[in-house]
Amino acid sequence: MTTLAVLLAVAMEATPATVALTAIAAFTGQLSVGWSNDLIDRDRDRIAGRTDKPLATGVLRPETVRVAIALALAATAVASLSLGLRAGLLHLGLVSLGWAYNGWLKKTVGSFLPYAVCFGCLPIVVSLAAGEGMSPAWMPVAGALLGVGAHLINAVPDLADDERTGVQGLPHRLGARRSLDLATALMLAGSAATVLGPDRRIDVADGLTLALVVGLAIAGRLGRGPAAFRAALAIALVDVVALLVRT
Structure with a gap:
């Protein structure tokens, strides 16, 4: 997601500062979502024998991960809002949807929704940040289809x-x-x-x-x-x- 966001920003001829902020916002947002997923699922991962998960094996303490998540979220908020109010709020909404997937939606038939919305709205976030306004309609459609496919x-x-x-x-x-x-x-x-x-x-x-x-x-x-x-x-x-x- 971070690589795709950066490449989209470059393709839309965003300024170097905007490309950098896009990278930071996307990367730290993904870190928070990924780390929260491991934190929420640590008992499930332990039952499944996931030796590649440090929280499940006890190598990492939950408190350490909580601090890391808080720092990642703070960086996400600052970088996102630095891209502009509309782009920033939309990106923070997408990060929140990723958290909703971790906490609830992945256990439901609607597990595909966060992937559809997040992949679909990513081009809009980048386009707004680059000062291009709303992206062409075909881009969110293509992104949503790709996102649901990636989920499956x-x-x-x-x-x-x-x-x-x-x-x-x-x-x-x-x-x-x-x-x-x-x-x-x-x-x-x-x-x-x-x-x-x-x-x-x-x-x-x-x-x-x-x-x-x-x-x-x-x-x-x-x-x-x-x-x-x-x-x-x-x-x-x-x-x-x-x-x-x-x-």
Whole structure:
């Protein structure tokens, strides 16, 4: 998310100061969301045997993480509001939505909503910060499709552990295969929105992009296990690159 925000800011010809503030706001906001997720889920991670989680293994104390989160949130607030009132408040709202996902939404059928809103609104935050006003409508649409697809893909490897500890979000209700199928379809739709959204003629590069994502989608659907997962990840990468190129 931080890299995407910075690349969007550069593509929108934001000033160096705005690019730097965008990076700080996005990075510290993501830190707060990630750290809060580990803090909230430390008991679940312990049950699941997550040895890669320092809070679950006891290497880190919860108090230490709480202090780190407070500092990250303070930096997020300062950097966000330095981007302008509208951009800053919108970004802080997105960070709050990330916290809502950690605390509640990820256990519900609406687990996809924070990803749709956050990925969809990120181009708007950057556009407002860069002084460009609202971003073109196709950008939030493409971002939302990519975000929901990313949510489904990201959840698949941990479905069993999550279900064992009481998490029943949208991917868990769909199951691994249907989640990957839906994620692939959303990535294809995101690619179409990215290519067809701008008001211009489709060129050779656009045709190649669509052909590539369609080929990846077919390969993923015909493949099994890791093949489907990797194909969906590859489509996500193509979508991100296409989104930046079209900005």
